[in-house]
Amino acid sequence: MSARTQEAPPRRGPPRWLLGILPLLVLGALLFAFVRIDPLSGLREEFPPVEELTVERAVLESPTGIVLTVRNGGPDPVTVAQVLVDEAYWNFTIDGDATIERLGRATIRIPYPWGEGEAHEVTLISSTGVTFAHEIAVAVETPETTGKTLLTFTLLGIFVGVIPVLLGLTWLPFVRRLPDQWVRFFLALTAGLLVFLAVDALDEALEASEGVAGAFQGLGLIVIGVVVALAALYALDGWMRQRRHGDLSPLYVALLIAVGIGLHNLGEGLAIGAAYALGEVGLTAFLILGFTLHNVTEGLGIVTPLARARPTLLQLAGLGLIAGVPTIIGTWSGGLGYSPILAVLFLSIGAGAIVQVVWEIGKLLTREGKPLSAPLNSIGFAAGVLVMYLTGLAVAA
Amino acid sequence: MRKVSRRELLRAGGVGAAAVVGGGLLGRVGRAEEHRHGAAAGQGTGHGEATAHGGMGTIGTVDHARNGFDPSEILYDWDLGEVSRRGDQTVREYRIVAIDKEVEIAPGVFFPAWTYNGSIPGPTLRATEGDRLRIEFVNGGAHPHTIHFHGLHSARMDGVPGIGAGDVMPGDSTVYEFDAFPFGCHLYHCHSAPLKRHIHKGLYGAFVIDPDPARHPDQADAARRRSYEGAREANVREMVMVMNGFDTTFDGENEVYAVNSIAFGYQVAPIRVGNDEDIRVYLVNLTEFDPINSFHLHGNFFDYYDTGTSLVPTVHTDTIMQCQAQRGILEFNFRGYEPGMHMFHAHQTEFVELGWMGFFDVVEGRP
Numbered sequence: 223m224s225a226r227t228q229e230a231p232p233r234r235g236p237p238r239w240l241l242g243i244l245p246l247l248v249l250g251a252l253l254f255a256f257v258r259i260d261p262l263s264g265l266r267e268e269f270p271p272v273e274e275l276t277v278e279r280a281v282l283e284s285p286t287g288i289v290l291t292v293r294n295g296g297p298d299p300v301t302v303a304q305v306l307v308d309e310a311y312w313n314f315t316i317d318g319d320a321t322i323e324r325l326g327r328a329t330i331r332i333p334y335p336w337g338e339g340e341a342h343e344v345t346l347i348s349s350t351g352v353t354f355a356h357e358i359a360v361a362v363e364t365p366e367t368t369g370k371t372l373l374t375f376t377l378l379g380i381f382v383g384v385i386p387v388l389l390g391l392t393w394l395p396f397v398r399r400l401p402d403q404w405v406r407f408f409l410a411l412t413a414g415l416l417v418f419l420a421v422d423a424l425d426e427a428l429e430a431s432e433g434v435a436g437a438f439q440g441l442g443l444i445v446i447g448v449v450v451a452l453a454a455l456y457a458l459d460g461w462m463r464q465r466r467h468g469d470l471s472p473l474y475v476a477l478l479i480a481v482g483i484g485l486h487n488l489g490e491g492l493a494i495g496a497a498y499a500l501g502e503v504g505l506t507a508f509l510i511l512g513f514t515l516h517n518v519t520e521g522l523g524i525v526t527p528l529a530r531a532r533p534t535l536l537q538l539a540g541l542g543l544i545a546g547v548p549t550i551i552g553t554w555s556g557g558l559g560y561s562p563i564l565a566v567l568f569l570s571i572g573a574g575a576i577v578q579v580v581w582e583i584g585k586l587l588t589r590e591g592k593p594l595s596a597p598l599n600s601i602g603f604a605a606g607v608l609v610m611y612l613t614g615l616a617v618a619a
Numbered sequence: 620m621r622k623v624s625r626r627e628l629l630r631a632g633g634v635g636a637a638a639v640v641g642g643g644l645l646g647r648v649g650r651a652e653e654h655r656h657g658a659a660a661g662q663g664t665g666h667g668e669a670t671a672h673g674g675m676g677t678i679g680t681v682d683h684a685r686n687g688f689d690p691s692e693i694l695y696d697w698d699l700g701e702v703s704r705r706g707d708q709t710v711r712e713y714r715i716v717a718i719d720k721e722v723e724i725a726p727g728v729f730f731p732a733w734t735y736n737g738s739i740p741g742p743t744l745r746a747t748e749g750d751r752l753r754i755e756f757v758n759g760g761a762h763p764h765t766i767h768f769h770g771l772h773s774a775r776m777d778g779v780p781g782i783g784a785g786d787v788m789p790g791d792s793t794v795y796e797f798d799a800f801p802f803g804c805h806l807y808h809c810h811s812a813p814l815k816r817h818i819h820k821g822l823y824g825a826f827v828i829d830p831d832p833a834r835h836p837d838q839a840d841a842a843r844r845r846s847y848e849g850a851r852e853a854n855v856r857e858m859v860m861v862m863n864g865f866d867t868t869f870d871g872e873n874e875v876y877a878v879n880s881i882a883f884g885y886q887v888a889p890i891r892v893g894n895d896e897d898i899r900v901y902l903v904n905l906t907e908f909d910p911i912n913s914f915h916l917h918g919n920f921f922d923y924y925d926t927g928t929s930l931v932p933t934v935h936t937d938t939i940m941q942c943q944a945q946r947g948i949l950e951f952n953f954r955g956y957e958p959g960m961h962m963f964h965a966h967q968t969e970f971v972e973l974g975w976m977g978f979f980d981v982v983e984g985r986p
Contacts, residue, residue: 304678310973311677347728349729351730351867
C-alpha cells in the first residue's frame with residue numbers, strides 16, 4: 223500500500239460533516255413523505271390493530287382490591303373495554319384514559335374480594351375483543367412500605383446475601399497458607415463458581431424478560447446489560463493498568479469479583495423479594511441455612527485472589543459488603559416495587575460483570591508464565607461448578 | 620408467571636410464612652366488601668337504571684343506536700311477513716339479508732359479526748301453522764351463507780351446502796319456500812361450512828309457528844291463546860329470548876354470554892312486566908362451544924313447553940336446560956306478588972358472570 227492512499231485525498235465540494243449526515247437527511251425526507259402520503263393506508267384498513275398489553279405489576283389490597291399496572295407494548299393504542307376476574311365481569315376504574323397509547327401505562331383498580339392464598343386470573347378485554355390474562359398465582363396482600371416491612375426485607379437480604387458472603391471471607395487465613403498451585407486451584411474453583419452464577423443470572427434474566435412488555439424487548443435489555451457491563455469493566459481494567467503500568471493488584475481483582483457478585487446478588491434479591499411479596503416462597507430455617515451454605519462460596523471467591531496480599535480488616539469487610547449488601551437493596555425494590563425491566567437489566571449487568579471477572583481470574587492464573595491448562599486448574603474449575611450445583615440442592619424443594 | 624429460579628426456592632404450600640411480611644395480615648383479607656352502585660338488587664328500580672350485583676358486571680353502556688338494535692326492543696319485535704292470500708292459504712313473504720357488521724356486545728367490546736338483517740339474533744319470524752312461507756334471502760356478506768330452518772320442508776329447501784340452492788354466494792340470493800309446520804318455537808341459522816363459525820358469528824334467529832285453532836278443535840282455546848292475535852286479546856306479554864355467546868378471541872371459548880346478545884343487557888335495562896299479566900317467553904338456545912345453556916327464574920315457577928309443539932306443559936319448574944338448537948316456551952306470571960326485581964339467568968354460574976343475567980322489574984298492574 224502506498225503512502226498516498228493512506229491520506230484522505232483533498233477534494234472540493236460539500237464539507238465532510240454534510241456527507242456524514244446526508245444519509246440521515248435522506249432518511250428524514252423519506253419518513254416525512256411516508257407519514258404525509260401514507261402509502262400503506264389502503265393496506266391498513268384490511269387488518270385489525272395489533273394489540274398487546276402486559277401487566278407489569280399486580281398489587282393486592284386488603285380486604286378488597288386488585289390494582290394492576292398495565293403497559294401497552296404493542297404497535298397500536300389499546301382500549302381497555304372490560305375487566306374480568308376469574309371469568310366474571312367486574313367493576314373497575316382506570317386512571318386516565320381507557321385508551322393506552324403505545325408504550326403508555328395505566329393503572330386499573332378492581333374492587334374484587336380476592337381470597338387469601340388462592341389463585342386468581344385477571345383478564346382485560348380490549349375494544350376489539352382481544353383478551354390479556356394475568357395470573358396471580360398465590361394471592362397475598364402486597365406489603366406496604368412501612369418500617370416493619372422494610373425491616374423484614376432487610377433481614378431477608380442479610381440472611382440471604384450478607385451473612386453468607388462475610389462467612390466465606392473467613393477462609394482467608396486458610397488460603398494464605400496454601401502452596402501456590404493450590405491457590406491457583408482455588409482461583410480456578412472461584413472461576414467455576416462464577417461461571418455457574420453467570421449462567422444462573424442469565425437464566426433468571428431470561429425468565430424475568432417474559433414479564434417485559436414487547437416493545438421494550440426483554441432479550442435486547444439482556445444484551446445491553448451484558449455488553450455494557452463487559453465493556454465498562456474492560457475499559458476500567460484498561461484504565462487501571464495504564465495507571466499502574468502493568469499487572470492489577472490482587473485487591474483490585476478481589477474488588478472486581480465483589481462488584482460482579484454484588485450485581486448478581488442485587489438481581490437475585492429483586493427476584494427473591496418479589497417472590498416473597500407475591501407469596502411464592504416461604505422462609506424456613508432450612509431454606510435460610512441452604513442459602514447460607516450456597517452463598518458462602520461467594521466469599522471464598524472474593525478472598526482467593528488475596529492469598530498473597532495483605533488486606534486490612536476494613537478492606538475485607540468492605541469487599542464483603544460490596545458483594546452482600548446489594549441483596550438487601552434488591553429485596554427492598556423487589557418486594558415493594560417490582561419492575562421486570564429493572565430486574566432484567568440488573569441480572570444481565572450482573573452476568574456481564576461476572577464474565578469479565580472470570581477473564582481477570584484467568585489472567586491471574588497465567589501470571590508468571592504459568593499454563594492455564596494445569597490439571598489442578600481444570601479440576602478446580604470443574605469442582606467450582608460442582609460445588610455450586612451441590613449446595614444448590616440444599617435450597618431446592 | 621415469574622418464579623425465583625436460581626435456588627429453586629421452596630414454594631410454600633400454605634402461606635403462613637409469608638404472613639411475616641406486613642405482620643398479621645392474615646384474617647384481614649378475603650372478606651367481600653359490598654359494592655352497591657345505584658339501586659341494589661331486590662329493590663325496584665326505574666327502567667334503564669343499572670342494577671349492581673356485588674361489584675360484578677360490566678362498566679359503561681352499549682350504544683344500541685350504533686348497533687342498530689336494542690335488546691329491549693328485540694324482545695317484542697315480531698316479523699309477521701308480508702301477508703297475502705293464495706286460494707284459502709295465507710302466504711307470508713319475508714326478506715332476510717346477510718350483513719357483515721361490527722356489533723358492540725358488551726360496553727366498549729366490539730365483535731366482527733355476521734348478521735341477518737343487521738341484528739343478532741336476526742328477525743323473529745312468526746307465522747301460523749299451515750301458512751305458505753316465502754323467505755327471500757340476499758347474501759350481502761363477504762362469505763357464502765344459507766338459511767337452514769328447523770321445521771318441515773323438502774330437502775331442496777333445507778338451506779345446506781350442495782343441496783337445492785346450496786351456498787348462496789356473496790351478492791346472490793335465493794328463495795326458501797315451504798309450509799309452516801309443526802307449530803311451536805323453532806329457529807333458523809346459517810348452515811354454511813365451517814358451521815360453528817357461521818353460527819357463533821351471529822347468523823341465527825327465532826322462528827315461531829303459532830298453532831291454528833281450526834286444526835286443534837279439542838284445544839281450540841289454548842291454541843287461540845298461543846297465537847299472535849290470541850295472546851294480545853288475552854293480555855299475554857310475549858317475548859323472544861335467544862341465549863347466545865361470543866368468542867371475541869376466536870379460541871373456541873366464549874368471552875361473553877347473553878340473551879339477545881348484549882352482556883348484562885337486561886341487568887342494565889330490566890324487563891318491565893306487570894303483576895296482573897301473563898308472560899310468555901319463546902326461549903331458544905344458540906350458544907356455540909358449550910354443550911348446554913339454561914334458564915332459571917328467581918322466586919317463581921313456570922310452565923315449560925319443550926319445543927312448543929304441545930299445548931300441554933312438559934314440566935312445571937324454575938330451571939330448564941337446553942342443548943344447542945333446543946328451544947321451548949315458558950309461561951308464568953307474578954299475580955299476587957309485590958313489585959320487585961326478579962332475577963333470571965343461566966344456572967351455569969360461569970355464564971352468569973360473563974353476561975347472561977337479567978331482571979324482570981315487576982310493577983303493579985299492566986305496564
